[in-house]
Amino acid sequence: MNYLTREKLVIIGAAGMIGSNMAQTAAMMRLTPNLCLYDPFAQGLEGVAEEIRHCAFEGLNLTFTTDIAEALKDARFIVSSGGAPRKEGMTREDLLAGNAKIAAALGDNIKKYCPDVKHVVIIFNPADVTGLVTLVHSGLKPSQVTTLAALDTTRLQSELAKYFGVLQSEVTGCRTYGGHGEQMAVFASTAKVKDTALTDLIGTDRLPREEWEALCQRVIKGGANIIKLRGRSSFQSPAYVSIEMIASAMGGTPFTKPVGCYICNEEYKNVMMAYETVLDKEGVHTKEVKGLAEEKANLDKSYKHLVEMRDTLIKMEILPPVEEWHKINPNL
Numbered sequence: 001m002n003y004l005t006r007e008k009l010v011i012i013g014a015a016g017m018i019g020s021n022m023a024q025t026a027a028m029m030r031l032t033p034n035l036c037l038y039d040p041f042a043q044g045l046e047g048v049a050e051e052i053r054h055c056a057f058e059g060l061n062l063t064f065t066t067d068i069a070e071a072l073k074d075a076r077f078i079v080s081s082g083g084a085p086r087k088e089g090m091t092r093e094d095l096l097a098g099n100a101k102i103a104a105a106l107g108d109n110i111k112k113y114c115p116d117v118k119h120v121v122i123i124f125n126p127a128d129v130t131g132l133v134t135l136v137h138s139g140l141k142p143s144q145v146t147t148l149a150a151l152d153t154t155r156l157q158s159e160l161a162k163y164f165g166v167l168q169s170e171v172t173g174c175r176t177y178g179g180h181g182e183q184m185a186v187f188a189s190t191a192k193v194k195d196t197a198l199t200d201l202i203g204t205d206r207l208p209r210e211e212w213e214a215l216c217q218r219v220i221k222g223g224a225n226i227i228k229l230r231g232r233s234s235f236q237s238p239a240y241v242s243i244e245m246i247a248s249a250m251g252g253t254p255f256t257k258p259v260g261c262y263i264c265n266e267e268y269k270n271v272m273m274a275y276e277t278v279l280d281k282e283g284v285h286t287k288e289v290k291g292l293a294e295e296k297a298n299l300d301k302s303y304k305h306l307v308e309m310r311d312t313l314i315k316m317e318i319l320p321p322v323e324e325w326h327k328i329n330p331n332l
């Protein structure tokens, strides 16, 4: 049976809802036979491993462990959802301190046990910040660490498709950038509904401005709505889209929806945020963000919020001051 690669993929947080769904998705997509599951919750981890074994995937060499050194040994690809999830009423930022400490430990462990890892995808929230902390502590290159941010984009596509009664795939070019959270910047000028530019529809009878604004709110609150509907944080879409991302880094089809990545350019400095990107075998490549002045202003606002969260972590000493990052990560 063909696999995309034979290199080792480690799923961290594998006993959890996203992690266990990722394990199954990776096996179904035949990414690699060498799949290792890690989680500190031994009983739940064994339960997930049992379930995957009962699927009887052809040729799969499934391992699982609560020992991080063993999990990361020879790891070439890592996806981590290992952290606390959001409960009803909580924002992603409420999770900040606890999950940022987990990210710092993950980065340190990557540096210690698998400095030759090729790519790491971070999911646990607030993902822009946990991704940044992992990057700084791991010593990896900025092109090697990305975060799951694309759900904001797929939620925009989904909301437009529902509104216009078309197939989701007939809505193209959807883009949200900046922070993955309530401060995201939703861009309209890149999107098309069938062949019509979204900006030609907004403010007309087909999509009055107040309807568009309400739709943007549904995109921004898309994750909170899942918590309301299902009584828990979303897990199917984060699992699927993150596995699509790591598949691209393994040499599969390049991932072209925005991912969260390290940005340090003329406009935005030393943060991780959703940007115009392509993720492929060589890692993440950033491109120019194109948009209207008002959209860029929203992105600036989102960036400022990320800078505040980053600076809070610096005050808490989970991250060193920016000018000292190169001491623990010479690639920055």
Ligand SMILES: NC(=O)c1ccc[n+]([C@@H]2O[C@H](COP(=O)([O-])OP(=O)(O)OC[C@H]3O[C@@H](n4cnc5c(N)ncnc54)[C@H](O)[C@@H]3O)[C@@H](O)[C@H]2O)c1
Pocket (backbone or CB within 6 Å): 012, 013, 014, 015, 016, 017, 018, 019, 038, 039, 040, 041, 044, 081, 082, 083, 084, 085, 086, 095, 099, 102, 122, 123, 124, 125, 127, 148, 149, 151, 180, 233, 234, 235, 238
């Ligand atoms: N980026 C996104 O788009 C997105 C979307 C949905 C959820 N999330 C986030 O993903 C994370 C996981 O969500 P979930 O629903 O799978 O939660 P979950 O509680 O079902 O699973 C989390 C797992 O992480 C494990 N864990 C705890 N501490 C750990 C550590 N130090 N190292 C490794 N693993 C550890 C737990 O034992 C648990 O099994 C949450 O932070 C959630 O907010 C992100």
